[in-house]
Amino acid sequence: MQSSDPIPSAAPTHDPAETRSRLLDAAEQLFAEHGFNGVSMRTITGTAGVNLAAAHYHFQGKEGLYRAVFERRVVPMNEERARLLQACLDEEARTGQLDPSAVLDAFIGPAIRISAAPGADNFRRLSGRASADPSPEARRTIYELYDTVAARFVDILARACPHLAQEDLFWRLACIYGAMMYVRADSGRLQQLLGSEYSMADSSAAMHHIIPVLAAGLAVPSLAKSRGKGKRRSSRGS
Amino acid sequence: MQSSDPIPSAAPTHDPAETRSRLLDAAEQLFAEHGFNGVSMRTITGTAGVNLAAAHYHFQGKEGLYRAVFERRVVPMNEERARLLQACLDEEARTGQLDPSAVLDAFIGPAIRISAAPGADNFRRLSGRASADPSPEARRTIYELYDTVAARFVDILARACPHLAQEDLFWRLACIYGAMMYVRADSGRLQQLLGSEYSMADSSAAMHHIIPVLAAGLAVPSLAKSRGKGKRRSSRGS
DNA sequence: TTAAGTGTCAAACGGACGTTTGAATCATGC
DNA sequence: GCATGATTCAAACGTCCGTTTGACACTTAA
Structure with missing residues (x-):
């Protein structure tokens, strides 16, 4: 049962590692384009093709996701x-x-x-x-x-x-x-x-x-x- | 995150020029501290001691206020x-x-x-x-x-x-x-x-x-x- | 006095926000 | 088979957002 995603290429996944990396990629791009306060969790998860709650499950909220984006590179x-x-x-x-x-x-x-x-x-x-x-x-x-x-x-x-x-x-x-x-x-x-x-x-x-x-x-x-x-x-x- | 309590010393005014400058001062400080998306019109008008609707009356919304802050100095x-x-x-x-x-x-x-x-x-x-x-x-x-x-x-x-x-x-x-x-x-x-x-x-x-x-x-x-x-x-x- | 114009006010509008919930689904070991 | 823990899901929670409304106060001029 796939939900309607904003991005057609982003198919649902059940691999937690891929869920995490998809979220990090989408967040990296969107935070860069709009700043921390300029993007919503809904936009990020929608772009990543991931459920909204999964982002909180993996990163404990918006700031956790932001920090994880930095940690991966820094x-x-x-x-x-x-x-x-x-x-x-x-x-x-x-x-x-x-x-x-x-x-x-x-x-x-x-x-x-x-x-x-x-x-x-x-x-x-x-x-x-x-x-x-x-x-x-x-x-x-x-x-x-x-x-x-x-x-x-x-x-x-x-x-x-x-x-x-x-x-x-x-x-x-x-x-x-x-x-x-x-x-x-x-x-x-x-x-x-x-x-x-x-x-x-x-x-x-x-x-x-x-x-x-x-x-x-x-x-x-x-x-x-x-x-x-x-x-x-x-x-x-x- | 941001205190929304109005400044007690800011008494209401009926002088439109002072309303404008109070809004510009409060907006200048708060935009500097939190960025465009990090402050709400309620916080700005609350800090300025000015009614929320007055800000829209004078500056036609948040972006107009932001622009006016820059124009005054630039x-x-x-x-x-x-x-x-x-x-x-x-x-x-x-x-x-x-x-x-x-x-x-x-x-x-x-x-x-x-x-x-x-x-x-x-x-x-x-x-x-x-x-x-x-x-x-x-x-x-x-x-x-x-x-x-x-x-x-x-x-x-x-x-x-x-x-x-x-x-x-x-x-x-x-x-x-x-x-x-x-x-x-x-x-x-x-x-x-x-x-x-x-x-x-x-x-x-x-x-x-x-x-x-x-x-x-x-x-x-x-x-x-x-x-x-x-x-x-x-x-x-x- | 009255009429128009200007500015302020409390209240509400519809929508978007971050976060939480509880059930459904999956892989895995017994 | 079945129980278990991990993960995903749709839906909802309460709050805050930018903006609008319409009533009210004040000034000005005829």
């Missing part, structure tokens, strides 16, 4: 980030040098290249937009999932840029985070403004163009007005 | 942007030089300094977050209100950077827009990550730190792989 991404950052530290231990470009690459690369994973291009846009999503569900999810590795990145980048004061670091990180998030969010605004055919989904082009530009920004000497407060950081060991 | 901001960009062009006509830093300053300055206007700090966060808000109401509003001056900025910046190909321009603009929007959105994430007391609401500090960093990014030589497609732009006159 956990592997964080592992790659941690691995690449560790490689930077290994290189430092060997040569005594810590290249800011390599640190940038280790942090931004996995986030940009995530769209290369099969079916993950929706997640790239979702994660970029979620960084500016003010809804508490989004903020909670992001903080908990990204923070450990992000804090590690900030720490290592600070050591790679000993010429920068804490105040400098704050604003340069704003530029770095901003550029990364803007490329991920991919609002389509620049394509419209430039009338150009370049796409932010091209992860290798993004890395090729963005890393040197951000590295040049990091290389600018300290701009902090050293009034005692804007103290230069000491080289701390950790 | 129209003057665009005038300042246009004025400063024209000053760059005047300088170019006089000296034959077009300074990329000055062009950046003319575009970013008014957007950052907007938080200095009385009561406009909520709008700074709102506009930053709206740039990544995928809801059609937000996108429509933004495109229509910002685009004319934004296109002018892109055009002038391109002329100020004759060493850059169209492809370079695309990615550097992503960095510029990203940094500007990230500072405006002010998610509080960097403060948490750094454990620092620096605030993105400090517009003079923001300009002092961000413009030189972005200018250094613009000064990086072209990274476009010149394969015929990534053509260098010709100096066009308009």
Whole structure:
């Protein structure tokens, strides 16, 4: 007995694993397009061809589904980030040098290249937009999932840029985070403004163009007005 | 999730101008905090101490209110942007030089300094977050209100950077827009990550730190792989 | 005084929301 | 066979949503 589905291709299933992945795929796409508050559970389950109650059975509600969408992509991404950052530290231990470009690459690369994973291009846009999503569900999810590795990145980048004061670091990180998030969010605004055919989904082009530009920004000497407060950081060991 | 109790100090009014401005102020704050879909008209009118129907009387519904919130701040901001960009062009006509830093300053300055206007700090966060808000109401509003001056900025910046190909321009603009929007959105994430007391609401500090960093990014030589497609732009006159 | 116009008000409209329920259906082991 | 736990299903729950209505208050001008 099949119910009438909005999407004809989505046939009912009794495989719980497929139910879960169908829900995650539909939610990923729809959250990316409309934001957390812009989609209803009915739309998501309808798109996935899954019963409304099944979504609550598997994910305990809307926020649980939202969090699961992130976890599926962010956990592997964080592992790659941690691995690449560790490689930077290994290189430092060997040569005594810590290249800011390599640190940038280790942090931004996995986030940009995530769209290369099969079916993950929706997640790239979702994660970029979620960084500016003010809804508490989004903020909670992001903080908990990204923070450990992000804090590690900030720490290592600070050591790679000993010429920068804490105040400098704050604003340069704003530029770095901003550029990364803007490329991920991919609002389509620049394509419209430039009338150009370049796409932010091209992860290798993004890395090729963005890393040197951000590295040049990091290389600018300290701009902090050293009034005692804007103290230069000491080289701390950790 | 959101408190729906009206502010006790908000006494009823019969002055239509005050009703309008109270609604705009409450909407500005609540849209910034929760996004377009995250606030209800009841919460907004309750916070403003205004009757629910009055909001529809004055603004013809929720999207009209959203748009009015933007218009109040963006129209003057665009005038300042246009004025400063024209000053760059005047300088170019006089000296034959077009300074990329000055062009950046003319575009970013008014957007950052907007938080200095009385009561406009909520709008700074709102506009930053709206740039990544995928809801059609937000996108429509933004495109229509910002685009004319934004296109002018892109055009002038391109002329100020004759060493850059169209492809370079695309990615550097992503960095510029990203940094500007990230500072405006002010998610509080960097403060948490750094454990620092620096605030993105400090517009003079923001300009002092961000413009030189972005200018250094613009000064990086072209990274476009010149394969015929990534053509260098010709100096066009308009 | 009266008539029109403007703005506010409480109340209601129909619909969409996230979530829950309890029965039906499935695979599996005895 | 039959019991068990896992999963799906249609239907409903109560609440909140954006918007509309029509009565009422106030100002203005003839």
